[in-house]
Structure formats: C-alpha cells, structure tokens
Amino acid sequence: MFENILNAAINGFSYGMLLFIFASGLSIVFGLMDVLNFAHGAFFMLGAYMTWAIFSATHNFVLALVAVLALGVCVGAATEVSLLRPLYGRPVYQILLTLGLFFVVNQLVLFIWGPLGGYLGPEDIGLPQVIDFLGANIYLYRVILAVAGVATALALYAFLNMTNIGTKVRAGSESRELAEVFGIDIKTLGTAIFGLGTGLAFFAGGLAEPWVGAVPSTATDFLLLGFIVVIVGGMGSFSGTFLGAILIGIVYEFSQYYLPEITFVAPLLIMVVVLLTKPSGLFGRGKG
C-alpha cells in the first residue's frame, strides 16, 4: 500500500517533470510567437527515436541526450525559418501548418523505424531498475528524471530571468510591438526560441525513452498532455507550467494506478474546468 502510493507519487512527480520539460518549450513558443505548435508532440517522438538510434550506435546515453538536444534546436530553427516565417501574422494558418507538420513527422518516424519502436530499459544504460527506498521498491530512473526535470526548470528560470536574451524573450511575450520598438529583433529571437522549444521537445523525448519507450503513440499522447499542462498552468507563465505539469503528472499517474479508464479523461476534464472558470490558467496572467 505504502509502496503503491509512494510509487504513484514519485512517478507522478517525475512524469510531471517530463511533461514540464516538454510543455515549457510549448509555452515559451506560444508566449513569444502566439503559435500553438502542434508538431511539438511529433518532435518529442522524434527525439525519443533518435535517442534510441544514437544510443544503439554509441552506447552512451548522455551523449545521445546531448546530441538530441542540439539536433532539436537545429530542427526547430530550420522549421521556423522555412515554414513558419512566411506565415507571420496569420496565427491560425501557423497552427494549421504545425498540425500538418505533426502528421508528416509522425508518419516519417513510423516509416523509418517501423511500427514497433524501441525501448531502452534502465539496465541498458547501466542503472538498476529498482532500488530500495524506505523499505519500498521504487524505480530509480524516474527519480533521476525528476532531478533532471528540476535541473532543467532551474536552468530555464535562470535563462529567462537572469540573462539578456531571457529578458528579451519575456519582453517579447508581453508585447511584441513594444519590444520591437525598443529594438529587440523579434524575428531572430523567434527563430532561436522556436529552436529552443523544439530542442526541449527532443530532449524530453530522449529522457522519456527509457520510461515510455520510443513508440508511435507517444506523439499524440504527449501533445495532448502538453496542451493540457500549458493551458491549465497558464500560457506564458513559467511557474504555471511547472506547477501545472506536476498536477497533471500526478493526476495521470494516480489514475494509471487506481482508475486506468480515466487516465486521459481526468486531465482533459481539468483543462475543461480551468477553461470555463479561469481561462488564463491557474497561474496565468490574463492572456485568456
């Protein structure tokens, strides 16, 4: 009993951290560019598959993660420049474009790697699957994941609040026109941030690989959960995304343990309730 609850809690928190890394990219991109990137989920999946591929080749998990992060940034920047820039000023069309991109990337991944996907167990990267904690068995990798998530959160926080670029991003998110008046080059910044967001998606996918595996369903699952996290937390609010991710992660994991039928329905319901009562999100700043 205790083991179950402890596991559910730890899993919930670390799944939440995974969601956070994923959703933070979504949130930052939306905050700055008003684009809801549907392709984010597909990029997540691509990141997972690439991590698996790179790991299969090099047997170095950390290297795979770093490579995938860098790759994600490049892919994101390239996408933004080639596909999204021409549609600047028409957010609905940008969203539709990302939707199309989602399908394309999703199918390409399936095409290249086949429908089965790959799964890296923690043993493959040299860690025990389960360790003993306070007399209960918990999954070690998920704890590591949680730590990684918190580290990423701190890094992002530092980036957003303590660097020049971060300040520019925050300014651009508040008001694009004012930022441009002040001389901030939103276009290049947008490309960079989109790259960052995609990189985070790839990275999240890579981190998730030993847990959820590189399987085709991850794209849609995570996309939906990512949207829920961003909306529940509040678009453009960093702490909102963080806390929203934890909330959704815990709800998701607890439902998996105790009431599997509502695993997806519960987060959706939370999003519906939030949209109806406080559309700007639980911690958002009135952008609803």
Add this chain to the structure above:
Amino acid sequence: MSLLPLVYPSLYWLTIICYLFTMGVFALSYDLVLGRTGVLSFGHAACFGLGAYAVYWVVQAGYPFWLAVIAAMLLGAVTNVAMGTALRRVKGVYFAMFTLAFAEIIYLYLEKQTSITGGTAGVFSPRPDFLQNPNLVYVFAGIVAVAAVCIGCFLVFSSTTKMGRVKAVAGLLILACLVGYAFYNLNSSLFSQLQSPIAAFTVNAYFLSALLMFVSYYLVSRLSRSPLGAIMTAIRENDDRMDMVGYDTFRYKLVIMGVSGLFAGLSGAMLASLATFILTPDVMSANYTLNVLLYSILGGIGTMVGPVIGAFVVEFLHFNIGNIASFIGVPSVANWWMLIIGVFYVAVVLLLPYGIVGTAMIRGRRTLDVLRRAIGGGGSHG
C-alpha cells in the same frame, strides 16, 4: 451528375460517391462555423459521430427511421450549442482547445461503453429498408431527368444574351443525349442487377445522398445570403466591433453553432444509414475533425462550395490512393495516407491559403477583368 448511375453503372463508385456527398454535407456544416463566422472548433466530429450513433440508437430502440434522422440532427445541434456556450468565457485558440477536449472526452468515454457503441469493433449500422426497393430507382431517375430538363429549359428561356442562349441550348442538347443514352442503358447490366436489394440500396442511397447534399447546399446558401448570414460574416470580420455596435455576438454564435450542428448531425445520419456498413466510435474522434478542417482549408474557407469540393478531392484521393500509387509505381502506400494528409496541410497553408475555390475566385476575377478589357466589354457574363 445525378444521371451518373444510369450512364456509368458501377456499384463500387456509387458507394464511394455516397460517402463523398456525406462528407460534403459535413464540410458544409463546418464551413458555417469556421468559414462564415470565424470560430475555430476542433470538436465538430462530436456532432457528426453522435449524429451517426443517434441513428443507430434510435433505430435500435425501435423507432422509425425518419425519427432517427431528426434525432441525429437535434443531437448534433445540442452538442454544438453545448460547446458554444463556452464562447462566453474563452475565445480563439482557447476555445479551439476547449472543443478539442470536449470532443475527446465524449469520444474516450463512449469508446469504453461497448454496450452502446460497440467499442473499437463498432456496430452494424442500420440501413433504411425503404431504400432497398428497386422501383425507387426509377422514381429517382425520373425525377432527375425531369429536373434536368426543366433546368435546361429554364436556362434557355431566361438567358438574356445570345451567347447565353446558345450555351444553354448546347447544354440542353448534351443533356438530352445523356438522358437518351441513360434510357438506352435501361436494359443493361445495372438494371438487371437491380433486383438484388443491395444493388437497389446502393443506387437509391446514391440518389438520396445526392438529394440531401443539394438540398443542404441550397439551404446553407440561402442562410448565407440572409441577414443572419451577413451578421455571421460581420462577426468573422471583426467580432469586437459587432459587440460594440450592439449585436449580441454570443447569441448569434450559439445560433450558428446550432444550425451547423443540425447539418453535422444530418451528415452523421447520412454516414450511418447510407455510406457505411460498420459504425465505430472513431467517427467521434479528432480524426474526422481534422479531416473536415482539411477539406475546408483546401477548398477555401468561407466559400460554400469550397469545402464541399475539398471534401470530394480529399476523399476521392483517399479511396484511390492505392490505384494512383500503383499507377505511378510506388509500392503499397496504405499507411502513407496520414503522411499525405500532413503534406496536404503544409502545402495548402503555404501555397494555397485561400483554398482551391478561394484562389480561383480571386484569380478568376482578375482573369475575367483581363478578358473583359481584352474583348472590349462585350459578350455574356459567364
């Protein structure tokens, strides 16, 4: 086109065209919401799917078929209005997310209720018995022939320019040839097949779906040209201004969601009764919403005929992708369909933002102007 079964007898094609017409009505209903009023909704498939299932449930309960169709339309309308009530709180992308969540919740919930939806395996969808009557084919064919002749004569007598009259008479002659050929075919294979109920059903279903398609189109275009339609367009253009001028945009949006839901429910009913053998909960999923979104942007949002054409094009391609692929020489591309849809999305958004019909309208106007100037202003007006 309605003479098609008489001219080209092929049950396979008729079934496909039935489906095309169903999707056409669905696209039409979506255009009312997205194209006319500018409301992005990701939950439209809920109305569609619930409409389809409504037919199943009502028929299961033992009620007559026409009641099932009405129930389907009402259920679609109610669902859409329920989604629309959120418009008071959220707008734009947030509303889109809300509708997505709403539809997904309905889908996920109903998918689990295998007793009423059959789960992923689905249920056998009910087919109206009266459509299995072979004599109905002759009735339909007769109606179509008469209507075609009437329209032809009307065009001849109402055109005001010589060129127009010549064109109308030419069309009428072609029509007469087709009708003659059709009646010549009366003894051909299709009509001898008609004794089998499935064949009769297919042909009748084709006629009925065509009829519903044209009637829906007519109603929707009447709606668009009414004062209500003008208000819808105004809301799409500038929602806040309409609010400030004094229109209760929320109420109007609810109205259009309701009307759109009616047609979506109708198309769902068409799907269940005419176009499909098995009804799965998949019809309520986001898949169908994304499909109809593609029809709309491919055809041209806002133009009524655009989404319908978009539906025809996409679904036609869907059914024939196998043939086309083997024609080109590419190996089995059954799973490539999603990829093609994605490419479609990207291509349309980047290259054809106004859709096929939209771009044609814009270009057409320019071409017409160029031609007019070249010819010198004479000649008929199209």
